[in-house]
Amino acid sequence: MSATGHGRNGPAVTMRDVAKAAGVSVATVSHVVNDKPGARIGEDARRRVQEAVAQLGYRPNALAKTLSQGGSRFIGLVADAIATTPFAGQIIHGAQDEAWKHGYVLLVANTDGNTEAENDAIAMMLEHQVHGILYSTWYHREIVVPEILQQTETVLVDCYSTDTTFAAVVPDERQGGRTATEQLLATGHRRIAFINTTSPSPARTGRLAGYRDALESAGIDFDESLVISAEPQQEGGYASAEYVVASGASGVFCHNDRVAMGLYDGLRERGLRIPADIAVIGFDNQEVIAAHLRPPLTTVALPHYELGAAGVRVLLGLEPAPHDGPLLIACPPVMRASIHEVL
């Protein structure tokens, strides 16, 4: 077993050790280890270094490298609720994949929405010389950016601020609402109810706007009585069942999958079958629920993975963000079995 790190086997082996073993200087080791383009290293010396590296199990100290080079390879990700839903996990996942792709590593911190924890977390990230910070929320909303974030490059993920000096990347709620409605339209539905959330949010206004866009494009008049307000949970969907039945709609666009889950129950109690009697589409694509309802729920996905990935791309300057507002990420439809062609 090679003797590396200080964990299990003694002190770490350094570049100096390799140099000694290979009979060269540390400068030479540095050149071959990093495969420096400029450096002309003799075949022989190069081989000896490589052998010594393998032999000793040398592993460069990334911290020392950062110190001497300046500019670290860390990106901070602060999230308000890592543990509540899988959503934050997907943001982290997307951010991490993209960061790694460019040689960066993620420092994550959960703040539980606690302002003090948040400040501490950001301060610590700053002390670790992060290249920049991704500030994310687990549901799309407007926020006020913590003062301390003025001190580093930051991009907002799944949230935005009126302070437009901060780049932001958020889901395209309006396109999502349009897409959801279009799935119903495409299968022949004309009378489509929309169970919208009662909580004011970009999701609420955006999805409604998208719903109206789709109807308009299809030449269908907007009918206010078709939009039902409900709490954005199972309970809200369940309670909405009677209204959707009363509305005479043949298809329903639910504000989210949990609402759809509740609606399933309410509809079933009234003897209605999905999708034969009534078609349902959700929003969010919350796997645990959507994929396993009976029938599996057709829905529109919230692109959390992409939000995270796009976030690091704009942070790294790899992707331009519009300066007049957030970068919008598309919400794609996810087909399952809750929509039935109208006969």
Add this chain to the structure above:
Amino acid sequence: MSATGHGRNGPAVTMRDVAKAAGVSVATVSHVVNDKPGARIGEDARRRVQEAVAQLGYRPNALAKTLSQGGSRFIGLVADAIATTPFAGQIIHGAQDEAWKHGYVLLVANTDGNTEAENDAIAMMLEHQVHGILYSTWYHREIVVPEILQQTETVLVDCYSTDTTFAAVVPDERQGGRTATEQLLATGHRRIAFINTTSPSPARTGRLAGYRDALESAGIDFDESLVISAEPQQEGGYASAEYVVASGASGVFCHNDRVAMGLYDGLRERGLRIPADIAVIGFDNQEVIAAHLRPPLTTVALPHYELGAAGVRVLLGLEPAPHDGPLLIACPPVMRASIHEVL
């Protein structure tokens, strides 16, 4: 605004800058900034340093500190599936809170179960001089520890290995199974069905053992016909409904919440009410589901947060781990409304 970090306002301010501004040496600055116990610093010098720090917005470079001190403050957390369920999120959350409490910061990496990604991730953590690594899986299982982990202190979280040189912390499945069964017993149920998973796993054997323990303590003979096998998803629970009805059980312990969710549907279709006609208890405490089913599901929680926290505690040597097996973390009951007192 203070000029700190290299993010928004020019180059970082260093200890040398502070020393110059305060008219002292960097050694002195170091002493007051770190509040070194040994150092006698004059009131006046101390004050001048503190003022300069505030004035310049000095922030110590944690990387440089690590280099000169040796031994970093990083702990690596590698997870196989951050994005799939909220579970990994809770492990991260628990690990992070505990790590911070002791002045450590978490480096997280998602591997998607990809061996190559995993090795890269661990190598990178090693290069960043992590103090140790938490290797976690999103469901409790046996694993073979990647060779590379021999190079650093590591503790397994939510998984374990036959290689007992690695400390591990896992949920106490058996106690969990006993607890679940006891909830039913305590409310007067005597004939209790158990829908167990078909997949071989510590959860399968542990929960069954706990179920038997509880029955035995209650003086009830184990009846093999009462244990039903099902896929550990909604679909499995749904399909089990007919068997539980046929079994004549008045209460059912479901292998997990998703199974319970499916069972709810199956039972409802047969005209049975929960909990009036039949009591149900789940396992996992998967919030999105359990808290919002109708009726809300009483269940037993998988202690993911605690697993993460305990993991860092044993990694830091703050909590002893048994050397003859994994450290077992209790699975507590979570009362909701799916169990009804037997009349």
Add this chain to the structure above:
DNA sequence: CTGAAAGCGCTTACAG
């Protein structure tokens, strides 16, 4: 009570 100096493990001009 305070500072000069060496050292942590690397990188990078600069010589030769």
Add this chain to the structure above:
DNA sequence: CTGAAAGCGCTTACAG
């Protein structure tokens, strides 16, 4: 083609 040396931002004996 290769090495000596300075420097990254800090800490820590050691002097004084």
